[in-house]
Amino acid sequence: MAELITHYIGGRFVESARRFPNISPVDGAVVGEVCEAGAGEVDLAVQAARAALQGEWGRCGPVERSDWLRRLADGIERRFDAFVEAEVRDTGRTVRQARTLDVPRAIANFRFFADLVRQAHTECFETVTADGGRALNYVVRKPLGVVVAISPWNLPVLLFSWKVAPALALGNAVVAKPSEETPSSAFLLAQVAHDIGFPAGAFNVLQGFGGQSAGQAMISHPDIDAVTFTGASATGAHIMKTVADAVKDVSFELGGKNAAIVFEDADFDAAVDGVVKSSFTNSGQVCLCSERVLVQRPIFDRFVAALKARTEALVLGRPDDPAADIGPMISRKHQAKVLSYFQLAREEGATVVTGGETPVFGDARDQGFWVRPTVWTGLPDDARCLREEIFGPVCHVAPFDTEDEAVARANDSDYGLATAIWTRDLSRAHRVSPRMRSGLVWVNTWYLRDLRTPFGGVRRSGIGREGGRHSLDFYSEITNICVKI
Numbered sequence: 001m002a003e004l005i006t007h008y009i010g011g012r013f014v015e016s017a018r019r020f021p022n023i024s025p026v027d028g029a030v031v032g033e034v035c036e037a038g039a040g041e042v043d044l045a046v047q048a049a050r051a052a053l054q055g056e057w058g059r060c061g062p063v064e065r066s067d068w069l070r071r072l073a074d075g076i077e078r079r080f081d082a083f084v085e086a087e088v089r090d091t092g093r094t095v096r097q098a099r100t101l102d103v104p105r106a107i108a109n110f111r112f113f114a115d116l117v118r119q120a121h122t123e124c125f126e127t128v129t130a131d132g133g134r135a136l137n138y139v140v141r142k143p144l145g146v147v148v149a150i151s152p153w154n155l156p157v158l159l160f161s162w163k164v165a166p167a168l169a170l171g172n173a174v175v176a177k178p179s180e181e182t183p184s185s186a187f188l189l190a191q192v193a194h195d196i197g198f199p200a201g202a203f204n205v206l207q208g209f210g211g212q213s214a215g216q217a218m219i220s221h222p223d224i225d226a227v228t229f230t231g232a233s234a235t236g237a238h239i240m241k242t243v244a245d246a247v248k249d250v251s252f253e254l255g256g257k258n259a260a261i262v263f264e265d266a267d268f269d270a271a272v273d274g275v276v277k278s279s280f281t282n283s284g285q286v287c288l289c290s291e292r293v294l295v296q297r298p299i300f301d302r303f304v305a306a307l308k309a310r311t312e313a314l315v316l317g318r319p320d321d322p323a324a325d326i327g328p329m330i331s332r333k334h335q336a337k338v339l340s341y342f343q344l345a346r347e348e349g350a351t352v353v354t355g356g357e358t359p360v361f362g363d364a365r366d367q368g369f370w371v372r373p374t375v376w377t378g379l380p381d382d383a384r385c386l387r388e389e390i391f392g393p394v395c396h397v398a399p400f401d402t403e404d405e406a407v408a409r410a411n412d413s414d415y416g417l418a419t420a421i422w423t424r425d426l427s428r429a430h431r432v433s434p435r436m437r438s439g440l441v442w443v444n445t446w447y448l449r450d451l452r453t454p455f456g457g458v459r460r461s462g463i464g465r466e467g468g469r470h471s472l473d474f475y476s477e478i479t480n481i482c483v484k485i
């Protein structure tokens with residue numbers, strides 16, 4: 001029988017009458033039933049969170065909170081296989097990816113912020129005053145209060161924990177919602193919290209949709225203090241408008257239309273390998289994926305040929321197939337969106353180097369939401385396919401001649417999240433990287449993360465940075481205290 005996925009409010013698992021199906025993207029089968037929260041459940045969760053700040057949770061200092069985060073990490077580790085299964089069931093990704101990326105990163109997120117908050121320090125200034133005396137200025141850090149955390153479906157437990165962990169580490173009470181497409185791992189995390197006796201109300205999970213559902217009720221609730229959101233840029237803009245009148249704090253990690261620049265002096269095989277990864281990891285459903293690849297003209301034809309061969313060798317397989325490289329799109333709706341860009345690209349004059357359609361398997365996967373990894377060339381820079389985020393396994397490859405041209409074309413985007421640069425020329429790498437209008441630049445690698453570093457984007461890719469001390473700054477309020485001595 002399909003599992004019922006509920007909310008977790010004030011330390012209790014709470015059902016609601018409204019339900020929706022959890023559907024496997026692999027074959028379209030119903031794999032579970034999910035409760036949908038409305039304004040009533042949201043209000044209960046916000047009240048529970050507010051009460052937690054006044055109760056046991058609010059009295060915890062950084063070391064106790066750090067201990068709690070470590071227990072959460074240990075709890076995920078104990079149920080590692082269940083988390084892998086949850087991620088795979090909801091998304092159809094490979095078991096290998098869930099085992100090596102998603103679940104380990106969730107554990108690392110809790111351990112990282114547990115360690116960080118233990119060592120966090122604040123500023124202190126000794127001030128000489130006009131009368132020749134002295135004053136001492138020092139800063140104290142306090143929680144923001146009730147933090148709403150809303151995350152997307154593409155890396156469910158990784159991104160959910162990326163918000164929940166620092167928010168809790170800094171002493172906030174959290175009301176969190178995973179995407180309606182991926183409810184299972186957040187539900188499991190609530191079970192872990194429950195099992196270890198996490199202070200009631202400090203961590204609440206609501207299930208449901210965004211607009212006209214749980215998400216909208218969460219961001220509209222008058223008693224929340226901040227919203228941390230990862231998702232589409234249009235949703236970020238809507239959240240910003242909703243919280244503007246009450247001037248709530250926001251941190252936004254939004255969409256991308258990322259460029260990869262391959263210079264002629266790059267290590268050719270490493271660059272091809274890197275672009276395959278940066279375009280097709282998680283079937284292109286990563287905000288950091290490169291959808292615009294710029295390759296210096298002398299190696300352009302060879303690069304396109306090599307990329308075509310590597311792309312065609314990718315295995316679209318069931319999650320438990322050890323040979324599988326990538327899985328399906330998350331939903332029928334998202335598959336239709338990606339396929340609509342495949343159609344648009346043809347209308348805009350693209351040459352389809354490979355892919356561009358749905359695969360036919362001759363088994364139950366034909367009821368799932370698959371698309372073929374796709375490579376285009378020949379589009380003009382102003383084509384919609386090169387300006388709008390597609391969020392599927394697709395990239396366009398264009399030739400360029402000079403360094404300045406590559407920089408200008410890579411920066412010609414409404415987005416600014418991540419750029420990957422491939423070159424063996426050290427001076428060029430250092431010269432080009434700071435010129436990129438993006439929050440992240442990778443040189444001769446892609447998606448190599450150190451959790452101490454700032455993560456986030458510019459323009460339509462987001463507001464603020466998270467990671468390391470940047471998360472400390474967002475998830476806390478500081479007060480400067482000046483004492484005349």
Ligand code: NAD
Binds near residue numbers: 152232461
């Ligand atoms: P989405 O914006 O549709 O949904 C994200 C979350 O917001 C979901 O939980 C959804 O239910 C909720 N939501 C939707 N409308 C809402 C509303 N009106 N009020 C409150 N909540 C609402 O995005 P998605 O399709 O789930 O995710 C894909 C997008 O996320 C892509 O654009 C991708 O680039 C972006 N993303 C960005 C990062 C980053 O770190 N910058 C990371 C991953 C994904």
